[in-house]
Structure formats: structure tokens, C-alpha cells
Amino acid sequence: MSIAVSVAQNDKEMAYIKGGAFAPFYGNIDKSKVKVSDFLIDKYSITNEQFLEFVKTYPKYRKTIMKGIFAEKNYLYYWINDTSYGEYNDKSPVTNVSWFAAKNYCECIGKRLPQMDEWEYVAMADEKTPDARQKIEFNKYILSWYEKPKSYLNTVGSTFKNYYGVYDMHGLIWEWTSDFNSIFLSGESRKDKDTDKLLFCGSGSVNASDLMDYAAFMRYAFRGSLKANYTTRNLGFRCAKDTVLIKSENNKLNSK
Template identity: 35%
Template sequence: MFANFLVWFTLLAATPPAAANDFIDIPAGEFRSTVRYGDGDGARAVASFSMSRNTVTIAEFQVFVQANPQWRRDRVPSLLADKGYLANWQQPDRAGKEVDPDAPVTHVSWFAADAYCKSVGTRLPEWSEWEYVAAADARRRDARSDPGWLARSFADGTPHAMDAQHGATPNVYGVSGLHGRVWEWVGDYSTLLGDADKRGAEDGDRLQFCGATGLSFANRDDYAVLKRIALLSAMEPRSTLGNLGFRCARSSP
């Protein structure tokens, strides 16, 4: 147990990358989440925070790995990343010329994403924050009542997603790629379904309680969000996927 703690502490004590994604200020607001919390109907109040404009890119994560060689695929412990970690890179610390450096980084575990965000003084967004911002389109803060918008969101996580192409129109907040070809880790992903926290992080007691309440959905018609929740809930924090990346967030002072 103590040895695992030392591994965890060493890997989280990461050197910051040279640059971090720029951030958009998101105003506080209320919305109805697809996830039901306790006996409520999904109504949520989200405090103001900042979210990175784009997902973390391959180039940004490569800088992080080179500055923190403990996160190379040939050095990271299996406890923190499975065999698919950075499997599409040509070298353990370099993606290679055949990979688009501006594309979202994928094949990263929750542990790696969390470490990257912490290294630049940020964190992974919570699910309620991510869902709140992702509900917007280019004109409305909540476009989920639009059947056309919902239909297009079914393609999330594929090359046919509405935000899959470079230069896709950002939403009303100025955030891009939330409905792209890459799905995204969130900080509390393991609490969306089930009754226990899989991460073993410092908030374990709080998250175990939240996980016990996230057992049903307030809106079972939002298929695009439901399949995203199902995917994330099935993951372990060491798991990786070729269409799963991340972005960072910052709490407001």
C-alpha cells in the first residue's frame, strides 16, 4: 500500500509543460442534467469556472511526457495505464511525423489526464460542468430541445461527429470540439453509475456517496449522452481508448 502511494505521489509531482491550452470563462447557471442525483430530477446549479477552449493536443501532451519521463509508455506502471497507453506514438516519448500534432491526444488513461491537468495548475472538469457546456450550440446555451441538434450528437466519438473537423464552429461560450470524434475524460467519471469510486483518489468518501446516488437518469431520451455515460462508467482509471481524450478546467477564485 505504501509503495503504491509512493508511485502515485511521484507521478503526480510532474513538471509543467511549456504551454497550456487557453481557457474560456464559463458563467454560473442552472440546467437539468441527464444524470439524476438522489431523489431529484437532475436539476443542477453549476458555479462559474473556466474550461480549455480545445481538447489537449498530441503536441501539448508530448511536451508533458518529455518533461516528465515517468509518463513515457515504457516507464509508466501498469497500475496507472494499460497496454494501449500512447500506443499510436512511434516512440515512447514522441508521437512521430505521421501523427497530426494538433489532433486531440488519445490513448491516455484517467491517471495520465489528471496528472497533465495538475501539472499546469488545473484539473479535469466535473461531469456536470462538461455536460453544462456541451449542451450549448453556436447560438444557445442549451440546445438539447432541438431534435436536429440531438440527432447530430448521435455521431459523437466518430469521424462523422458535428465537431469532428478542424475549424468547427465553437459553441456560444467559445468552446470547441465537445461533440467531436474524441470523447473526453471527466474528473468524477466513476461516480456516474455504480456505488464505489474506482480511482482511490483523495475525494474517495465524497465520490462514493455521489456514486451511490447516480443510479438512474433524469432524461432517458438523450441517447447521445447516455452512451457517453455508459462508456465512461465501464472504464477503469488505467484504461485507454483510441477515441478518448481530455481537456482541462479551472475553478473560479
């Protein structure tokens, strides 16, 4: 326990998220709540500057070296070469990174990508409350961002600091989650046709726990359209970490 706390305190860049249960917009058949355990999440998205450090240390993630199976050719396309993003801002979020790049960045520094439920849990918060999803102003804010072009050029921390002390969950970029490929939405299929029941085992239908939550629907639909080697200019990431690191790792080792 004391170790878990010291991990939290040592990492000033991460916010401690007290777990809980919530009904996500999408994903659970009986509309029941999903449980989220306590965890840590980066207060800011990973920046150009941070990603540059990463590719300097691990050349295999440089834009001309990265293998096609891990990132399509637009990977880091706005960078001028393997180790420079030219005039772009150090403190802007790095984007045009594939899921593999994001995942390995986090893992190489002893972290991981947040799970979708964890990300959504943190993203429910506005400045004052942990769950602002019913607030009209909050949803309006998110939806108005969807219409703003090039917000990815802004610097991290330029939008609001939420209840947990986490910045930019809305208003800057979209972000990868570890299990982005767990979504089944109508029309998400790569062939872009209506959900064909035969394509999926179990239920593949949309279970919107709140149909009014259009803002969330957009996020899930976007994730549903992604593939792991895709990159786009408005998609970046931040990392997360278990609080009970020691315990869970021991369990994993014992179960082997």
C-alpha cells in the first residue's frame, strides 16, 4: 500500500483517479455499470518533445524505420525528418502516431495505455464534478470542439483542468485507448456496411445508455473506425498506470 502511494506521489505528471462504477455510453449489454479500479493517468497528452526523446532512444519508432505493420505511411508525417518536428511546438500533443507506437511508448516507460472505460471515466468530469454528462453546457462544449479545426496545434494544458486535475480530455485531440478494438457499432465494419449480425459473435448492436450523449457516440464511433496502424493528425495519446503495481505484477508472475 505504501508503495502504491509513493508511486502516485513520485509521479507529479500523473493524477490519481479514485475508481468507481459508471454506466458508459456504450459497451455493456444490460446497461449495467462497469467497475473501474483506482489508477493513475497522465495529466497531459504526450507532446512532440516527449515523443522525440522516445524515438531518439528507440530508433525503431522513427518515421522512416517504423515497420508498416505497426504504422501506415502517414506515421509522424508532419515531422520533417526522423528526429525533428521542425517549427511545430514542443508542447503540442504528438499526433499521427499509431496504436502500436502509443502503446510501446507507454510500456517502454513502465506505463500503459488507459483502457477505454478508464478514459471515459475520467472524461466524464468537468472542472467541478466527476460526472458532468448530464450538464448541457458540458456537452455543448465538447460538441463545439468537434467543429473547431486544428485544435491539435494548441499546446497541452490549453483546455480545462478537470475535477481530477487532468487536462485536455476534451478540446485538444482524440486519444488512443488500449482496447480501442473492442467496439461494435453499426457501420463500423471496415467495409462500411450496416452491422451484419453474421459478422459478430454475441450481440453486436448499439446499446446507447443515453442516446442524448451524442458527444460520446462520436468518440466511440471514431474508435470503431480505427485500425491499429492508422494515424491521423488529430489522434494522440496519454499513458496510465496501475496504482497497485506491485501486487498485480506478482499475481501475474505467480499465475505463470
